[in-house]
Structures are given as structure tokens and as C-alpha cells.
Amino acid sequence: MSEWFFVLVPIGSILALLFAFYQARKVLSFSEGSALMRKISGAVRQGANAYLKRQYTGVSVFFIVMFVVLGIMAFVGLLTPFVPFAFITGGFFSGLSGFVGMKIATAANARTAQASSESLNQGLRVAFSSGTVMGFTVIGLGLLDLSIWFFLLKYGFYANLAGDAAAQINAISAAMLTFGMGASSMALFARVGGGIFTKAADVGADLVGKVEAGIPEDDPRNPAVIADNVGDNVGDVAGMGADLYESYVGSIVATIALAVSAGYNFGGAAVPMLMAAVGTVASIIGTFFVRCGEQADQKSLLHALRKGTYVASAIIIVASFPVIWFALDCAHFPERIGVYPAVLSGLIAGVLIGFFTEYFTSDTYKPTRELADSSLTGPATIIISGISLGMFSTLFPVIIVSISVLVSYFAAGGGTSFSAGLYGVGISAVGMLSTLGITLATDAYGPVADNAGGIAEMAHLPAQVRERTDALDSLGNTTAATGKGFAIGSAALTALALIVAYIDEIKIKVPDFLFDLSILNPPVLIGLFIGAMLPFLFSSMTMQAVGRAAQSIVQEVRRQFKEIKGLMEGTADADYATCVDICTRGAQKEMIAPALTGIISPIAVGLILGVNGVTGMLAGATATGFVLAVMMANSGGAWDNAKKYIEAGKHGGKGSAAHKAAIVGDTVGDPFKDTSGPSINILIKLLSMVSIVFAGLILKFSLL
Numbered sequence: 157m158s159e160w161f162f163v164l165v166p167i168g169s170i171l172a173l174l175f176a177f178y179q180a181r182k183v184l185s186f187s188e189g190s191a192l193m194r195k196i197s198g199a200v201r202q203g204a205n206a207y208l209k210r211q212y213t214g215v216s217v218f219f220i221v222m223f224v225v226l227g228i229m230a231f232v233g234l235l236t237p238f239v240p241f242a243f244i245t246g247g248f249f250s251g252l253s254g255f256v257g258m259k260i261a262t263a264a265n266a267r268t269a270q271a272s273s274e275s276l277n278q279g280l281r282v283a284f285s286s287g288t289v290m291g292f293t294v295i296g297l298g299l300l301d302l303s304i305w306f307f308l309l310k311y312g313f314y315a316n317l318a319g320d321a322a323a324q325i326n327a328i329s330a331a332m333l334t335f336g337m338g339a340s341s342m343a344l345f346a347r348v349g350g351g352i353f354t355k356a357a358d359v360g361a362d363l364v365g366k367v368e369a370g371i372p373e374d375d376p377r378n379p380a381v382i383a384d385n386v387g388d389n390v391g392d393v394a395g396m397g398a399d400l401y402e403s404y405v406g407s408i409v410a411t412i413a414l415a416v417s418a419g420y421n422f423g424g425a426a427v428p429m430l431m432a433a434v435g436t437v438a439s440i441i442g443t444f445f446v447r448c449g450e451q452a453d454q455k456s457l458l459h460a461l462r463k464g465t466y467v468a469s470a471i472i473i474v475a476s477f478p479v480i481w482f483a484l485d486c487a488h489f490p491e492r493i494g495v496y497p498a499v500l501s502g503l504i505a506g507v508l509i510g511f512f513t514e515y516f517t518s519d520t521y522k523p524t525r526e527l528a529d530s531s532l533t534g535p536a537t538i539i540i541s542g543i544s545l546g547m548f549s550t551l552f553p554v555i556i557v558s559i560s561v562l563v564s565y566f567a568a569g570g571g572t573s574f575s576a577g578l579y580g581v582g583i584s585a586v587g588m589l590s591t592l593g594i595t596l597a598t599d600a601y602g603p604v605a606d607n608a609g610g611i612a613e614m615a616h617l618p619a620q621v622r623e624r625t626d627a628l629d630s631l632g633n634t635t636a637a638t639g640k641g642f643a644i645g646s647a648a649l650t651a652l653a654l655i656v657a658y659i660d661e662i663k664i665k666v667p668d669f670l671f672d673l674s675i676l677n678p679p680v681l682i683g684l685f686i687g688a689m690l691p692f693l694f695s696s697m698t699m700q701a702v703g704r705a706a707q708s709i710v711q712e713v714r715r716q717f718k719e720i721k722g723l724m725e726g727t728a729d730a731d732y733a734t735c736v737d738i739c740t741r742g743a744q745k746e747m748i749a750p751a752l753t754g755i756i757s758p759i760a761v762g763l764i765l766g767v768n769g770v771t772g773m774l775a776g777a778t779a780t781g782f783v784l785a786v787m788m789a790n791s792g793g794a795w796d797n798a799k800k801y802i803e804a805g806k807h808g809g810k811g812s813a814a815h816k817a818a819i820v821g822d823t824v825g826d827p828f829k830d831t832s833g834p835s836i837n838i839l840i841k842l843l844s845m846v847s848i849v850f851a852g853l854i855l856k857f858s859l860l
Contacts, residue, residue: 161426161430161482161483162303162306162307162426162429164430164433165299165302165303165306165429165430165432165433166299166300166303166307167433168295168299168432168433168434168436168437169295169296169297169298169299169300169303169433169436170296171296171436171437171440172292172293172295172296172299172436172440172593173292173293173296173297173300175288175292175440176256176288176289176291176292176293176296179285179286179288179289179292180260180289182285183260183263183264183267183282183285183286183289184263184267186267186270186271186282187267187270188266188267188270189266189267189269189270189273189611189615190615192614192615193266193269193270193611193615194266196266196382196610196611196614196615197262197263197265197266197611199382199732200262200265200382200385200386200389200607201262201263203382203383203385203386203732203733203736204258204262204386204389204390204394205262206736206740207353207386207390207736207739207740207743208254208255208258208390208394210740210744211345211346211349211350211390211743211744212251212255214744215247215251215342215345215346218341218345219243219244219247219338219341219342222240222243222341223240223243223244226239226240226243226334226849227240229850229852229853234852234853234856235334235849235852236313236327236330236331238313238331239331239334239849242305242331242332242334242335242338243334243335243337243338243849244338245301245304245305245335245338246301246334246335246336246337246338246339246340246341246342246405247338247339247341247342248338248342249297249298249300249301249339249401250338250339250340250342250343250346250398250401250402251342251346251398252297253290253293253294253297253298253397253398253400253401254346254393254394254395254396254397254398254401255394255397256289256290256293256397257289257290257293257294257393257394257396257397257600258389258390258393258394258397260286260289260290261286261290261388261389261393261600261603261604261607262389262607263286264282264283264285264286264604265385265604265607265608265610265611266608266611267282268282268283268286268604268605268607268608268625268628269608269609269611269612269615269617269621269625272608272612272621272624272625272628273617273618273620273621275624276624276627276628277447279605279608279624279625279628280446280447280457280460280628281446281447282604283601283604283605283608283628283632284443284446284461284597284598284601286600286601286604287596287597287598287599287600287601287602287604288443288593288594288597288601290393290396290397290596290597290600291439291592291593291594291595291596291597291599291600292436292439292440292593292597293397294397294400294401294404294592294593294596295404295432295435295436295439295592295593295596296436297401298401298404298405298408298432299429299432299433299436301335301339301405302332302405302408302409302429302432305328305331305332305335306328306332306429309327309328309331309332310324310328313331314327314328321421321422322416322421325412325415325416325421325422325425326416326664328412328425329409329412329413329415329416329425329657330413330661330664330848332409332412332413333409333410333413333657333661333845333848333849334849335405335409336402336405336406336409336410336841336845337842337845337846337848337849339398339401339402339405339406340402340406340838340841340842340845341751341755341842342398342402343395343398343399343401343402343838344750344751344754344835344838344839344842345747345751346394346395346397346398346399347391347395347396347398347399347831347834347835347838348395348698348701348746348747348750348751348831348835349390349395349743349744349746349747350387350390350391350392350394350395350743351391351395351698351702351827351830351831351832351834351835352391352698352701352702352705352739352742352743352746352747352831353383353386353387353390353391353705353739353740353742353743354384354386354387354388354390354391354392354830354831355387355391355702355706355826355827355830355831356387356702356705356706356708356709356738356739356742356743357380357383357384357386357387357709357735357739358384358387358823358826358830359702359706359709359710359823359826359827360380360383360706360708360709360710360712360713360735361378361380361381361383361384361709361713362819362822362823363706363710363819363823364378364380364710364713364714364717365377365378365380365381365713366819367816367819367820368714369717369724370811371724372613372810374609374610374611374613374614375613375614376613376614376726376730377723377724377726377730378713378730379712379713379716379717379730379731379732379734379735380709380712380713380735381610381614381730381732382732382735382736383709383732383735383736383738383739384610385606385607385610385611386736386739387739388603388606388607389603389607391830391831392600392602392603392606392636392830393600393603393604395834396596396599396600396639396834397596397600399643399834399835399837399838400592400596400599400639400643402838402841403589403592403643403646403647403650403837403838403841404432404589404592406650406654406841406845407428407582407585407586407588407589407646407649407650407653408428408429408432408586410582410585410650410653410654410657411424411427411428411579411582411583411585411586411653412424412425412428412429413653413654413657413660413661414575414578414579414582414653414656414657414660415427415579416660417575417578417579417656417660418568418573418575418576418578418579419573419575419576420484420492420576420579423483423484423485424483424484424579426483427479427480427483427484427495427583427586428582428583428586430479430483431472431476431479431499431583431586431587431590432586432589432590434471434472434475434476434479434590435468435472435589435590435591435592435593436593437471437475438467438468438469438471438472438475438590438591438594439468439591439592439593439594439595439597440593441467441468441471442464442465442466442467442468442471442591442593442594443464443593443594443597444464445463445464445467446460446461446463446464446598447460457627457628457631458514458518458520458631458634458635461598461631461635464594464598465507465510465591465594465595465598466507468591468593468594469503469507469591472499472503472587472590472591473500473503476496476499476500476587476590477496480492480493480495480496480499481493481496491569492569494567494568494569494580495567495568495579495580495583496567497563497564497567497568498563498564498565498567498568498580498581498583498584498587499583499584499586499587499590500587501559501560501563501564501567501584501587502560502564502583502584502585502586502587502588502646502649503587503588503590503591504560505556505557505559505560505584505588505645506587506588506589506591506595506642506645506646508552508556509552509553509556509557509641509642509645510595510638510641510642512549512552512553512556512641513549513553513638513640513641513642513789513790513793514634514638516545516546516549516790516793516794517634517638517790517793517794517796517797518634518797519630519797519798519800519801523545523549523794524545524794524797524798524801525798525801526541527541527542527545527794527795527798527821528798528799528801528802528806528807528814528818529807531798531802531807531814531815531817531818531821532807532813532814532817533817534813534817535816535817535820535821537817538795538798538817538818538820538821539820539821539824542791542794542795542798542821542824542825543791545790545791545794546786546787546788546789546790546791546792546794546828547787547791549786549787549790549791550783550786550787550790553641553644553645553782553786554782554783554786556645557645557648557649557782560584560649561581561584561649561652563584564577564580564581564583564584565577565578565580565581566580567580568580568581568583578652578653578656581649581652581653582649582650582653582656584649585646585649585650585653588642588645588646588649589642589646595639595642596639598635598638598639599635599636599638599639599640601628601632601635602629602631602632602635602636603632603636604632605625605628605629605631605632606629606632608625608628608629609622609625609626609628609629612625626800626803626804629800630797630800634793634797636793636829640785640789640793640829640833640834640837641786641789641790643834643837644782644785644786644789644833644834644836644837645782647781647782647785647837647838647840647841648778648782648840650841651774651777651778651781651782651840651841651844652778654774654841654844654845654848655771655774655775655778655844657844657848658770658771658774658844658847658848658851659671659771661848661851662767662851662855665851665852665855666855669767669855671767671768671771672768673768673771673772677768679765679766679768679769679772679860680768680769680771680772681772682765682769682772683761683765683768683769683770683771683772683773683774683775683776684772684773684775684776685776686757686761686772686773686776687772687773687774687775687776687777687778687779687780687843688776688777688779688780689776689780690753690754690757690773690776690777690781690839690843691777691780691781691784691785691836691839691840692780692784693753694750694753694754694832694835694836694839695784695788695832695833695836697749697750697753698750698827698831698832698835699827699828699831699832701742701746701747701750701831702746702826702827702831703827704742704746705738705739705742705743705746708738708742709735709738709739712734712735712738713735716730716731716734750835754838754839754842754843754846755842755846757773757843758770758773758774758843758844758846758847758850759846759850759853759854761773762847762850762853762854762858763853763854763857763858763859764858764859764860765858765859765860766854766858766859766860767851767854767855767858768860769860770847770854773843774840774843774844774847777839777840777843778840781836781837781839781840782837782840784833784836785833785834785836785837786833787833788828788829788832788833788836789828789829789833789834790829791825791828791829792825792826792827792828792829792830792833793825793829794825795818795821795822795824795825795828795829796822796825796826796829798818798821798822799815799818799819799821799822802814802815802818803815
């Protein structure tokens with residue numbers, strides 16, 4: 157395979173970043189609207205900047221400590237010297253992805269509201285363009301980080317291994333997995349911290365403002381309304397950007413790590429990177445197909461966004477064949493073309509997971525409408541129905557991922573070569589994420605539309621504008637749920653590849669190590685139980701954190717309603733800054749324990765139960781984490797859209813008993829879909845990344 161193929165990867169990075177810059181300039185060229193709209197947008201921007209500054213300052217302490225720990229391990233020979241630096245770059249680029257997305261989102265919210273006053277299509281274009289900035293920043297920085305380390309290691313640190321391709325790619329992949337751990341760590345802090353912030357503000361604003369005070373959503377009299385809008389940006393945008401960056405690079409690095417054992421060496425390492433580069437071009441083309449007419453219903457808007465995604469997927473289907481043919485030298489090794497159907501299986505699985513997520517969370521379909529019907533008999537029944545909906549919805553993603561694993565494994569040669577089959581599973585995850593640029597754009601635009609609706613309400617824009625932004629926002633709930641389902645599905649495939657990479661890492665360090673992964677082996681069984689428990693423990697910790705932070709907001713909003721004379725009459729201003737500060741302090745404090753759980757657990761299990769125990773733990777966490785994450789994301793998305801379905805005029809509309817019950821359901825679903833659920837997919841990959849990086853330590857000091 158020609159090594160010139162690898163040059164296409166940094167070219168793809170440059171294309172993505174240039175397109176993101178072009179889209180950012182395009183968004184900023186639109187008007188922000190009136191002075192009041194600019195003032196509200198400025199308050200949201202100021203709050204988001206203040207939060208991220210405090211979060212990144214706190215997280216930097218963790219990265220400094222980890223840098224020192226990894227440096228000590230490198231000094232004593234357990235790691236190579238540049239591993240600590242790879243860890244730092246992974247965290248830096250992950251955080252930068254979220255920061256850039258947040259900056260453009262806070263700049264686009266008022267512009268989307270103003271554009272919606274002109275037409276629905278114009279509002280969609282502005283919101284979607286801002287989401288595009290996020291999507292292409294993530295893939296651009298991801299490919300940049302991959303390119304830097306690949307070329308630095310191949311032609312720098314490990315140039316002396318050029319005569320032994322297998323040894324060289326093993327050394328490169330081991331180091332690159334470390335920057336994956338840095339990205340996962342940053343993503344977990346960002347997702348958990350941002351999720352706690354946004355849902356604490358949302359719960360407080362809804363319970364006191366809408367249920368108790370009976371005022372509309374985003375009413376400027378509600379002291380938590382600005383904190384709620386800030387939360388959309390720091391959680392659903394900055395947190396999501398860091399999350400998807402980690403998913404993207406994680407799937408690529410995991411597949412690179414499997415290339416040697418599959419016998420593909422640099423050709424196998426090139427395929428996932430080239431697929432990502434081709435996916436960049438496909439996603440760029442797909443964005444130009446996103447447009448709609450003036451029919452303000454979710455079905456037409458969904459069709460507009462799906463059209464762009466389907467176009468990008470079709471391009472991948474065509475373009476991935478020559479990539480695999482030439483990179484794997486299929487002319488001389490025709491059996492290797494089986495990797496192509498493995499890519500298609502991942503791509504199709506991603507589309508199907510997106511469809512079923514949409515089916516269970518969009519009010520266009522029966523499940524969410526029936527959920528709205530259950531609100532007629534009160535909060536208890538809508539909560540019961542929402543939980544059962546989420547549980548049932550796990551059936552289809554599990555079946556889809558299972559079929560994808562079987563197809564990709566056997567198509568790639570699993571019947572004759574176990575390692576080749578597992579490489580196929582890894583490449584299917586890359587196929588699923590190959591169109592991440594446009595998929596993330598359709599996801600990230602949602603919080604912008606949500607903020608635009610809030611600004612339209614607070615700036616007293618005509619009812620038609622709010623109708624349009626509500627249509628965009630309702631669609632955003634569905635695309636956000638779809639994006640989460642997409643990320644969770646890819647996490648399951650990537651986590652499986654990472655478990656195999658962990659086993660390979662142990663064998664590289666101790667070639668004669670004998671694994672006993674029988675379910676009857678006590679360390680494996682105990683590890684399996686611990687791993688199965690971890691997603692539930694993690695979810696409990698994050699939901700309790702949201703509850704505690706929300707209680708503080710509820711008390712503060714009640715206090716202001718009671719003590720600020722003229723607030724309810726609209727003659728006095730609410731104290732927005734206090735609510736923002738409460739959410740910020742609460743999120744920074746509460747995010748530490750859940751995030752550290754994901755880092756400490758594999759080390760502790762490894763030191764006590766050994767390598768076999770860690771493998772069991774990773775398997776247990778992947779199985780339950782995947783299912784729990786899907787259930788929570790879909791329940792939360794369905795509750796949210798059931799509420800909006802009622803607000804559109806069904807079952808008595810706003811202010812009715814059904815509406816109040818739906819608000820309670822949506823409040824329960826908030827931490828489900830925006831805090832705990834989407835964080836689990838990071839958790840299951842971080843557990844594997846930490847296990848790989850600390851494999852040498854576990855081998856040397858484990859009790860079993």
C-alpha cells in the first residue's frame with residue numbers, strides 16, 4: 157500500500173476546518189435582530205463563557221495530575237515517554253471542539269430567531285449552519301489530532317521500526333490509544349458537568365415557573381430562564397461536542413489497534429483514517445441538500461434534515477469500496493474485500509438506529525402520541541408509560557447492533573480468522589460514524605433552535621416567529637435523541653473493539669499470558685457483576701447531582717418570586733446571574749465523583765482481580781451500559797416531545813391538567829436524556845481506554 161494514502165487524512169482535516177470556518181462566517185453575516193434580542197443573547201453568551209472558563213480551569217487540575225502520574229509510569233518503564241503528552245492533546249482537542257461549538261451556538265441563537273421572523277427555511281438554514289460548524293470542527297480537529305500523532309510516531313519516534321511494520325503499528329496504536337483516553341476523560345467531565353448545569357436549570361425553571369407560577373416557558377419573569385438557555389449551550393453543545401469528538405477518534409484508534417492482529421498492518425490502519433477523510437467530503441456535500449418549505453410541521457423538517465444525511469451515506473457507500481480495494485490491496489488478497497460489507501453494516505446500522513430512535517421519540521409517530529395520551533390521567537401514568545416506552549425501545553438497537561456485529565465479523569473473515577473478523581467489527585463502528593460531520597450538524601442545531609425560541613419569547617416577537625422556532629425546537633429534540641442513539645450504538649461497537657485491543661495489549665506485553673475468560677472463572681464472574689453495576693451506579697450519581705442542583709434552583713426561583721416586588725407583574729427584573737452562578741457551582745462540584753468513578757474503577761478492579769477480572773468488568777459495563785443509555789435517552793426524548801405535542805394544542809393545550817402532567821414527565825426525563833444517558837456511552841469507552849493505558853501497572857502489581 158502506498159504511504160501517500162495517509163496524506164489524504166490531514167487534507168480531510170483541513171477541508172473540514174475550512175468548511176467550518178466558512179459556515180461560521182455565514183452564520184455571523186446574519187442580523188442579531190433588535191437591541192433587546194442582542195442583550196438577551198449577550199447574557200446567555202456571558203453565562204456560557206463564564207461556566208466553561210470555570211470548568212476548564214477545574215479540569216486542567218485533573219489533567220496536570222494525570223500528566224504527572226503517566227509521566228512517573230513512563231519514567232519507570234511502564235509507558236513510553238510521549239504517552240503523557242498524547243493524553244494532554246486528546247483532552248485539549250476534545251475540549252476545544254466543545255468550546256468552538258458553544259461559541260458559534262451562542263452567536264447563532266438570536267440570529268436564528270431573527271431569521272425565523274423572515275421564513276421557516278431561513279431559520280432552519282441559520283440554525284443548521286451553526287450546527288454544521290460544530291460537526292465539522294469535531295471531525296476536523298479529530299483528524300488533525302490523529303494525523304499529528306500518526307506522522308510524528310511513524311516518521312519520528314518509531315522510525316527505527318520501519319523494517320517491522322507489525323511492531324511499528326503496534327507501538328503507534330498503543331500511544332494513540334492514550335490520546336483517546338485523554339479525549340474520553342475530557343468528554344466525561346464536559347458531558348457530566350454540562351448535563352448537571354443544563355438540567356438543574358431546566359428542572360428549576362419548569363417546576364416553579366410553568367407548574368407553580370403558571371407562566372409560559374422562557375418567560376423573562378422566570379429567574380432561571382437565562383440559566384436554562386446557558387445550559388443548552390454548555391451541556392447540549394459544548395458537552396456534546398467533546399462527547400462526539402471522543403466517539404469519533406475512539407472508533408478510529410480502536411480499529412487501528414486491531415489492524416496488526418488481523419494481518420493488515422498499515423493498510424488496515426489506513427482504512428479507518430481514509431474512511432473518515434472521505435466521510436468529510438460526503439458530509440460537506442450532504443449539507444447542501446438541507447432545505448425546507450414553509451410547512452411548519454415536524455415531518456417536513458425531518459425530511460429536510462434526513463435528505464442531507466442520506467445523501468452523505470450514499471456517497472460513503474460508493475466511495476468506501478475503492479478505499480478498501482486499494483488500501484488493503486484486494487487485487488492480490490481478494491478475501492479482504494469482505495471489509496467492505498462490514499463498513500456497510502455499520503453505516504446501515506447507524507441509519508436504522510436513527511430511524512427507530514426517531515420513531516420512539518418524535519410526536520409524528522404513535523409511541524410519543526400514546527405517551528401524550530397517558531398524561532390525561534396524571535403525572536404517575538405518564539411517568540410509567542415513558543419508562544416502559546424507553547425499555548421497549550431498547551429491543552431494536554440491540555437487535556440492529558447484534559446483526560451488525562455478526563455481519564461485519566463474518567464478512568470480514570471471522571469464519572477463518574478471529575482477528576480479521578474483529579477488525580471488521582471495529583471498521584463497522586467507523587462506518588457508522590463516517591458521516592459524523594452532517595449527523596452532528598443535525599444534532600447540534602437543536603439547542604440553537606431552543607435558544608432562539610426563548611429569545612423570541614423574551615423579546616416579545618410575533619406569535620408566528622415562536623411557532624416557527626417551536627417547530628425547529630421540536631425537531632431538535634428528535635434529532636438530538638437520534639444523535640444520542642447514534643453515539644450510543646457506535647459506542648457499543650467501539651467498546652467491543654477496545655476490549656479486544658486490551659487483550660492484544662496484554663499479549664504484546666506478556667506474549668505467553670494465558671487468559672481464562674470462562675464465565676466460571678471467579679475473577680471474570682466478579683468483574684462481570686461489577687461492570688454490569690457501574691452504569692447504574694454512575695447514573696445514580698449523576699441523577700442525584702441534578703436533583704441536588706435543581707433543588708437549589710427551585711428554592712432560589714421561589715425566593716425571587718416571593719421577595720422581588722413587581723417581578724410577577726413585569727415591572728421589575730429577575731436576578732438571572734444568581735441562578736447561573738448556582739448552576740455553575742453545583743455542576744463543578746457534582747461532576748467530580750461520577751467522572752472519577754470511570755477512571756478509578758478499572759484500575760482498582762485490575763489491581764484486585766487481575767487482567768481476567770478487568771476483561772469481565774469491561775464486558776459487563778458494555779452490555780448494561782448500552783441498553784441503559786438507549787432506554788434513558790429515548791424515554792427522555794419521548795417525554796419532551798409528548799409535552800410539546802400537548803403544547804401544540806392537543807389534550808387542552810398549555811395550562812391544562814394534561815400539560816402539567818407532561819411537564820412533570822419531561823422534568824423526570826431531563827436528566828435521563830441530557831445527563832446520565834449520553835454520559836454512559838463515554839463511560840464504557842473510558843473504562844476500556846484506562847484499562848489499556850494502565851495494563852502494565854495491572855500486570856505488575858495485581859493480586860490475582
